[in-house]
Amino acid sequence: MGIKQNYNNYFRLFFQFTVLAASALVIFTAGCLGGSETDHSSAGPPQGTTEIKIGVLLPISGEEIFDFKTPVQMAVSDINSAGGIGGTPVKALFFDTDGKEITEIAEEAAGDPDINIFIGPSSSEEALKAAPVFIENKKLLISPSASSMEVSAQFTDSGYFRRTVTGDHAQAAVIFEILKEKGAESACLIYEDSAYGRTFDGYAPEYAESVRIELIKSITLTNDKTQDSDLVYSIAALNPDYIIAAVMPEEAVMIKENLNDAGSDAELFLTDGGRSPYIIEKLGINAEGICGISPSYDPTTGYYIPYSIRNKELPGVFSAQTYDAVMLAAYTAAWNMTHPEETYAEAFESVTATSGIYKGWDSQEAGESISYILSGGKPDVSGASGTLDFRDGMIGPDSGYYACWVIEEGDFRERKYYSSDKQYQPRLPGLSYTGIPAETSEEKGTVWIFYPSVKGDRSFADAAYTGLSSAYEENSFIKREFSLNDAPKVNEIFASGSFTEKPDLVITIGYEFDEYTADWAEKNPDIRFIGVEQSGSNLSNHAVCTFMPYGGSYLAGVLAAEMTETENIGIIAGTDAGVIKPFTEGFKAGAYAYDPDVYTSVNYVSSGFEGFSMPDKAEEVADRMYNSGVDVIIMLAGSSNTGIVNSAINHGGVYLIGEDVDQSYLAPGVIAASVVKNIEGSVKTGINETLAGDFKSGNILYSMENSGTGLLTSDKFTDKYSELMEKWRNAAETEERRYTERI
Structure with missing residues (x-):
């Protein structure tokens, strides 16, 4: 900057211990293994x-x-x-x-x-x-x-x-990738005369050509106010779709002001040097829509x-x-x-x-x-x-x-x-215990947690990781993280009992781990297990936390039916899974109860679990729904939700309802509410209680009645819709109880 797995399977590491020991490394392990002699x-x-x-x-x-x-x-x-x-x-x-x-x-x-x-x-x-x-x-x-x-x-x-x-050559490549996604056909570059600015000038032609965007012209600022204004006017006259500005905040403000004066329709796209509250302070409302x-x-x-x-x-x-x-x-x-x-x-x-x-x-x-x-x-x-x-x-x-x-x-x-x-594929840390004396780990306790995918979904996995992180900030324990891809290999370890580090608590997040968790708990009675959104259990070492989102989704349906101007609302889910049904059925029931004339369409990103991590495909699904007249959508697609958000922003005049956690920050003016589950709290409480010797087995149901689930209205929509939500709350709780009794 110029400022003033496929996961790689980290269970390969279980089998590297012998190699490491042969290399005379010290291996401290918490569990069955001790230190090497060297x-x-x-x-x-x-x-x-x-x-x-x-x-x-x-x-x-x-x-x-x-x-x-x-x-x-x-x-x-x-x-x-x-x-x-x-x-x-x-x-x-x-x-x-x-x-x-x-x-x-x-x-x-x-x-x-x-x-x-x-x-x-x-x-x-x-x-x-x-x-x-x-x-x-x-x-x-x-x-x-x-x-x-x-x-x-x-x-x-x-x-x-x-x-x-990473070097600015990488930033330049990503910029043109983004512009291509946005449908740009032409662009111009304005850059400052510095090592920073010249980098973008050097790489822009190559990366523009690679995505078939016409780079009409590149110009260097001179630090002369009058001359630079004339240069910006000359660029505006070329009518590019986008103007890329590799400049500092002061120059970014100057460029935007001159583009406005010139009546240019070109979108301004700033490199990292331009990102500063300064441009918002100076431009005010005119800063809206600038991207970078x-x-x-x-x-x-x-x-x-x-x-x-x-x-x-x-x-x-x-x-x-x-x-x-x-x-x-x-x-x-x-x-x-x-x-x-x-x-x-x-x-x-x-x-x-x-x-x-x-x-x-x-x-x-x-x-x-x-x-x-x-x-x-x-x-x-x-x-x-x-x-x-x-x-x-x-x-x-x-x-x-x-x-x-x-x-x-x-x-x-x-x-x-x-x-x-x-080609980058996310990886979780290797399951290694080097440098951890056994007595230290025994004193701390060890927690293993399994996510349905890697972190970064701003939904289910991130909520679980927030609970883990909150507990970690308050306690001293060893934590290990896994994804669904690792379950088959872990299954071998739980079946054989060949631990290099034996956990005190294992938390599995999502219905995908249902059979694994039950089997592991039965075969390892001395380890505590918590399954989130899985089938019930009667084992003394197995707790199951389930969330009933029917009531929150019912309220979301009421809200959507009130907000729609086309009487056409929709659902986009990752796949047609059992854990999704309370959302979809509650949403449709709430919308129908509020206005029987409102039509609710349902679409799935994929027929399998991969639908929860396909944002580009979800964006295509959302585009089709908006083009068919849908103007309010509830998102039930995990990390694919980001694609739905992008579609809503690009389309304009439509609204969204999020899932699992408060997702309003993704698009505060677009996401009206979120059907929330207290996943963070269940994970944190489970860890704290287990480490304190107070593990609670059995089946725990989180619902609207015990504040485990609900509908959280986004700040920008609270004044307008909070009274409506409160009016329908009792009906939502009643319908949720009836639904729970039926299933």
Whole structure:
């Protein structure tokens, strides 16, 4: 940036333990296995070290566009809560770059004999000035946001400059992918005359041609107000579908104002440098509809959930990349302790090599990675922003995630997430226990959780992960995460009892695990099991939590029947599964009770479970329904719901009702309500009670009557419809009771 599985089956790791042991690595396991005879446990900080310092050269004061400080502090806290590096805490030492000459700060920082690894700087221009200072002093510098092509070309061979953000060549490719999705046939590029802007100019022709968009013209801003205004007018006269602006917020405002004055119909699309509250403050209502792109966390890591729990807000731009930079600094420091013959540049390269046990980004995973490194092992580390795979000759990861956003009602709304690697397949951390002493795990307790898919669905899986994360923040336990793809291999382990780490509690989320959970619980009476949305059980070690959404869906039907102007409403579900029927039947019953003349159509994304993770197909289904006259839809398709939302936004004049969790944030002016289930609460309560020795077996039904389910009206629709919902609440509860008695 230029700011001023198919899952890989991680059960392969069960069978890597023998290889690791043969390589004389220390394997600490919680459960049946003990440590190997070879002991590398002496590796760690030099004797007498009281803290390990990581320098941070980022703007942390003033009116900065991005918040770098919070993710730095969160990463340091996560490292230290997991034991630091060999028991020694990590400390971030900030060198505030706000409004200061970067070269002077770099010389001061690089001269500190106690710091060998630094995070920063924030911009490509600053990196070009600061990096040579650190390279000369053989100090490692990791930037979370300096993404230009010139930075790559300048420092590829040094080894001492790295970044956790993907290069802007990837951003340019994703931009044209998005424009193609939006139906663009032509575009122009306006860019600032900097390392940042020139990167987009360099790559735009290639990527425009790859998706058959005509790149009519590219122009460079001159920093002369009159001349730049004339340039924007000249671009507007070419009538492109989109104008891509690789500029800073001030220039973005200037461009938009001149486009408005010129009466241009071209859509303005900003690169990451333009995303700032400044443009909303300056443009006001005229900022509405501006869209753009910015680096994001990998949604399948769930990073936004623990971040939001702790900080009471969603992570900002470069948050995940900043967090990852600190983690890589810690891994590099740990590696250097066990391989003192390597320079810090070489240590970083070793740490990021794509081999070994795949590990995740959070406190537990980071702690295990550090312990593994200190014991002589080599994890395949990943981050909140993605896999962190550094190919030979690259200073940054070869792929990353971007959020496509739009300004709506005075705020940035992230609509869709794109990986720059179209072949990327999400992965959950490997099931490994290296670096965990057995007595530590026994004291903490161990929880395994199974999702129907990877995280990032903003629905069922994310709700379960929120419950897990909330419990994890309040308790100390070992957690392991799995997906449905892993069930067959886990089935072998539960059947044979060949645990390398035996869980105290296993939570399975979704009807897909119904038979698995019942069988595992019967064969493993000393392990507690909680199945969510599954069949009942009478086993003493098996609890089943089911949610009855009929009443909430009934209210949703009433709401839809009131809102429709075409008397044509609809349902889009992932597939025709039993767990979906209370939604569909309740919705149709509520709509009919309110207005018998309203017609309700039902469509399924697919005939199988994959329908819950096919957003593009769901978008096509929604398009057809809107074109047939449907103007209110309830979404029951898991992560496919994002496609339905995109269709609604593009179509306009239609409304949606979400599922499982409050989904209003996806489109506040479009999603009128959500049929919610307290999945988060059931998971959190189940973990807390089990770890406290108070596991409750049996069948637990969550309904409207016990506040386990219901309809949550979105903030922007509450005033208009809350009275109607309250009026029909008793009817919804009554009909839900009758429905429950019938099934």
